[in-house]
Amino acid sequence: MLNHTPKEIYEKKSLVINPAKTCQPIGAMYAALGIHGCLPHSHGSQGCCSYHRMHLTRHFRDPIVASTSSFTEGASVFGGLSNLKTAITNVFTIYKPEIIAINTTCLSETIGDDVGSIIQDADVPEGKVVIHANTPSYAGSHITGFSNMVKAMVTYLAVADKENKNGKTNIIPGFVNPGDMREIKRIAKLLGVPITMFPDTSGVVDSPMTGKYEMFPRGGATVEDIAAAGKSDLTIALGRFASEAGAYELEKKCKVASSVLKTPIGIEATDALVMELVRATGADVPYELEEERGQLVDIMTDTHYHYHGKKVAVFGDPDIVIALTEFFIGIGMKPIHVLTGTPGQSFELEVNEMLNKAGVEGRVKSGGDLFELHQWIKNEPVDLLVGNTYGKFISKAEDIPLVRIGFPVLDRSVHSYLPVVGYKGAMRVLEMVSNALLDKVDVDASDEDFELVL
Amino acid sequence: MSCKKCLDKVMDTYPSKVKKNREKHMLIKDSDETQEIQANTRAIPGIITNRGCAYAGCKGVVIGPLRDMVHIVHGPVGCSYYAWGTRRNKAKTKGDEKNFINYCFTTDMQESDIVFGGEKKLREAIREAVELFNPAAITISATCPVGLIGDDIKAIAAEAEIEHGIQVLAFDCEGYKGVSQSAGHHIANNILMRDVIGTGERVEPPKYSVNILGEYNIGGDGWEISRILNKIGYDIVSIMTGDGTYEELKNTHNANLNVVQCHRSINYISEMLETKYGTPWLKVNFIGVNETIKTLRNMAEYFGDQELIDRTEEVIAEELSEIEEPLELFKKMCEGKTAFLYVGGSRAHHYQGLLKEIGIETVMAGYEFGHRDDYEGRDVIPYIKLDADTRNIPDLHVEKDEKQYRLYLPESKLEALKEKMPLGQYDGLIKEMKDGTIVIDDLNHYETEMLLKALKPDIFCSGIKDKFISQKMGIFSKQLHSYDYSGPYAGFKGAVIFAKDVSAGINTPTWSHITPPWKKEPIIEGEINEGVIPC
Numbered sequence: 001m002l003n004h005t006p007k008e009i010y011e012k013k014s015l016v017i018n019p020a021k022t023c024q025p026i027g028a029m030y031a032a033l034g035i036h037g038c039l040p041h042s043h044g045s046q047g048c049c050s051y052h053r054m055h056l057t058r059h060f061r062d063p064i065v066a067s068t069s070s071f072t073e074g075a076s077v078f079g080g081l082s083n084l085k086t087a088i089t090n091v092f093t094i095y096k097p098e099i100i101a102i103n104t105t106c107l108s109e110t111i112g113d114d115v116g117s118i119i120q121d122a123d124v125p126e127g128k129v130v131i132h133a134n135t136p137s138y139a140g141s142h143i144t145g146f147s148n149m150v151k152a153m154v155t156y157l158a159v160a161d162k163e164n165k166n167g168k169t170n171i172i173p174g175f176v177n178p179g180d181m182r183e184i185k186r187i188a189k190l191l192g193v194p195i196t197m198f199p200d201t202s203g204v205v206d207s208p209m210t211g212k213y214e215m216f217p218r219g220g221a222t223v224e225d226i227a228a229a230g231k232s233d234l235t236i237a238l239g240r241f242a243s244e245a246g247a248y249e250l251e252k253k254c255k256v257a258s259s260v261l262k263t264p265i266g267i268e269a270t271d272a273l274v275m276e277l278v279r280a281t282g283a284d285v286p287y288e289l290e291e292e293r294g295q296l297v298d299i300m301t302d303t304h305y306h307y308h309g310k311k312v313a314v315f316g317d318p319d320i321v322i323a324l325t326e327f328f329i330g331i332g333m334k335p336i337h338v339l340t341g342t343p344g345q346s347f348e349l350e351v352n353e354m355l356n357k358a359g360v361e362g363r364v365k366s367g368g369d370l371f372e373l374h375q376w377i378k379n380e381p382v383d384l385l386v387g388n389t390y391g392k393f394i395s396k397a398e399d400i401p402l403v404r405i406g407f408p409v410l411d412r413s414v415h416s417y418l419p420v421v422g423y424k425g426a427m428r429v430l431e432m433v434s435n436a437l438l439d440k441v442d443v444d445a446s447d448e449d450f451e452l453v454l
Numbered sequence: 455m456s457c458k459k460c461l462d463k464v465m466d467t468y469p470s471k472v473k474k475n476r477e478k479h480m481l482i483k484d485s486d487e488t489q490e491i492q493a494n495t496r497a498i499p500g501i502i503t504n505r506g507c508a509y510a511g512c513k514g515v516v517i518g519p520l521r522d523m524v525h526i527v528h529g530p531v532g533c534s535y536y537a538w539g540t541r542r543n544k545a546k547t548k549g550d551e552k553n554f555i556n557y558c559f560t561t562d563m564q565e566s567d568i569v570f571g572g573e574k575k576l577r578e579a580i581r582e583a584v585e586l587f588n589p590a591a592i593t594i595s596a597t598c599p600v601g602l603i604g605d606d607i608k609a610i611a612a613e614a615e616i617e618h619g620i621q622v623l624a625f626d627c628e629g630y631k632g633v634s635q636s637a638g639h640h641i642a643n644n645i646l647m648r649d650v651i652g653t654g655e656r657v658e659p660p661k662y663s664v665n666i667l668g669e670y671n672i673g674g675d676g677w678e679i680s681r682i683l684n685k686i687g688y689d690i691v692s693i694m695t696g697d698g699t700y701e702e703l704k705n706t707h708n709a710n711l712n713v714v715q716c717h718r719s720i721n722y723i724s725e726m727l728e729t730k731y732g733t734p735w736l737k738v739n740f741i742g743v744n745e746t747i748k749t750l751r752n753m754a755e756y757f758g759d760q761e762l763i764d765r766t767e768e769v770i771a772e773e774l775s776e777i778e779e780p781l782e783l784f785k786k787m788c789e790g791k792t793a794f795l796y797v798g799g800s801r802a803h804h805y806q807g808l809l810k811e812i813g814i815e816t817v818m819a820g821y822e823f824g825h826r827d828d829y830e831g832r833d834v835i836p837y838i839k840l841d842a843d844t845r846n847i848p849d850l851h852v853e854k855d856e857k858q859y860r861l862y863l864p865e866s867k868l869e870a871l872k873e874k875m876p877l878g879q880y881d882g883l884i885k886e887m888k889d890g891t892i893v894i895d896d897l898n899h900y901e902t903e904m905l906l907k908a909l910k911p912d913i914f915c916s917g918i919k920d921k922f923i924s925q926k927m928g929i930f931s932k933q934l935h936s937y938d939y940s941g942p943y944a945g946f947k948g949a950v951i952f953a954k955d956v957s958a959g960i961n962t963p964t965w966s967h968i969t970p971p972w973k974k975e976p977i978i979e980g981e982i983n984e985g986v987i988p989c
Contacts, residue, residue, distance in 0.1 A: 001556065004552060004554065004557070004586070013582070014582060015579035015583055015586075016531065016559070016561070017558065018557060018558050019535050019558060019562065021531060022531055022535040022536070023530050023531050023533075023535070044629075045507045046497060046629075047533075047629040048629070051506070051532065051537075053919050054536070054540070054917075054919060055536060058918060061922060064919070067500050067501070069499045070497045070501075070503065070505075071598075071630045072632075073846050074842065075630070076601075084499070086498070086499040088500065089469065090469060090499065090501055091500045093469050094467060094468065094469075095502070095899075106529070106599045107598035107599065107602070110568055110598070110603065136530075137530035138530040138564055138565050209925070209968055211926075211927065215903070371557075393556050
């Protein structure tokens, strides 16, 4: 397994090997699915749309439907105007969505299609909406694409109304699973804080089996919800890389104050979310939530010897990795390798600061790849690897347990229904981390050291 | 609902232009007529097609499985990322050979590369790959922006060959070329034929030497086929391209017969091998017990030695004795069911026999990227009108190589065999479908939904993008691109694994829970008191 990866660190300048990111459009497609009644549309070659649907479907194990402009060589030469106009007409006639959310691709960006103008000229039925985000695959990552589509939702849909504030708080959840979105909504509900979450893929990509296929399931933030986000008092953006741009756009466009927090993975980040909601709305924290937090602290202390002092390598999307790193430091682990494929110096600054504060010496990189992470691990081994499914090659090659958190998880199921955010989610992360380490203890133990109770 | 009514209903929703286009892509089988179907034409913008792109067909399908080469994808990160480990083309490292199957290589083009050109980056990426891995050879696959900005990947490949002393192949498989993955198959076939196949030394091959063309070792199919062929006594020179290597590919001309599993993706090479080296090709089907037996008998008859014919029968008997009982058991569990088959360019045909062997009738079948010859048979090829999209894919013309051309069988014998078996011939999918069944090309999301609702098959064999749509309706869906991570499904043992998986999918008790109990029976209980008039 990965036998040709040498231990000696090789500084690559041009070749990316085993990437830790993918391209913008898939993130935009995922964000668009968080609008109720939305058909994401990929303005480019068929392959992009096919690959993105394939990958999202494999992660969520639910139907992911999106249309494409089906570029041919002719369209690439003469521009995609005609393809997109035809597509908009066909989509509204045949599939009847409430809204089409278009993402561009490297192809349509390179030839310079002005999608905004094409939309203005397109035949859009009364009461229906078309929005778009520029998502060139050659800049940023899938997280950038998610962020760009969230921003586009605000740009196109949010309406300012200073006179008629609705007393709500907006929450942009970031590129997380529907299970996480549900958990964030549950916490807000427990606190009695009325919120608008957008995008919200719960009820869309985790829809129930009823014997009937619904092309547009019940879930998702409605166009009206997003329009009314302009009347809220505050926007909480969870995760800077995925959510900040949308919140700032809302602040600029509709003068809704914004607050950028970490993705609420782990006790500290969840505390920060709860405190922000309490401060903003004067809500009381109910016993139910306090009890959950207390249970989490109880578990953290009771099980600390499973993971305290263990070295861990964390990789994946920047917002998730930052939050996980904070949580791991907070339970006494040593995140000595921390890497994201998404470019962004602020990632390195933030993680380095956390590590310095905790006295952990580690390697931190944004815009890195898994070849590099593997080389780091060969030079300084870890006890645990935490990241998406692509970590399984390193995990097997180096015999290190892998805890699957993030996107995509292609080889395990049910993960997208269960949260890693909030106090409950933190319990789940602890369970996964503990179990992975203890399973390894059991597998490796000699007969005389094999223990019933751990 | 009848098939005709159902198709009419689908057409009613379509805008007139869409209707005009789509109605040519579907038919209800009627053996009294010569039926024509439109295929390999552009998908309509906005129509939710399952089709992919030329890059997916070239790198993803044909060249990706070659395990000892470093496949560099020149483009933004996504294209290489999505083709990384997602097609289940298994590959085993032999000895100290190199195997890069679990690696993913990309130049990860950035905005500056798009603006100023990506040639420098590609050159450097090749250098880094050579320094790090010293592979047998390197491929470069172009993605959409590469062709648009004009990076000359052919020139870079040529330079790199001189610099590094290994072969570097450039594939102009930009995603927008052609109308589906099929264009990419053709592009890959051309380059492999022109630059690799036949570059190994021409030697006298072992008597029963064969190449298996169009077999990508999904779920280990190629290994199961090889097991059977080796058991009979065949020497497999090269599997193209599942678990294949650069070295094997170079020697593909050293075989006495080419057998073609996936006609669509590899027929260009099989034709060219015959023209250039004289090796005939036989259309085979290793899916299903009867088709596998037929294939093995055809192969034995081609070589014509009684010893081989006897050995073939021995192996067939031995293999059958092991599978008849379990297969019968699964047949009992599936008997009388119906299936939709919507897969690539071969499997929608290949699996019909296997399904039938376990009692399942195919009532709808179609290809995602097949051509008319895959539906109607190769006889139709001279009559296919090529549109601009297809004409843009270069056609490679090879000529007889006088030095290396060799006929294993005299032409008269070959001609006689052609009467008995599909030598250089493929009759297509339609011929074997029952009257009244539906054939649809490039089946789209709307048609899928409507047909599933109307005809309610018991199993829908398709891919991941359709799977959960079907299952939400309570119809089991079996992925026939990835086999739902099971397999092998080819050959004798594969048939049993397929039957077991299908039987489990159709019969899993989980289906029984779809309707909650409170929707099945009344839960409001009460009693009527005498003297009280219920309102």
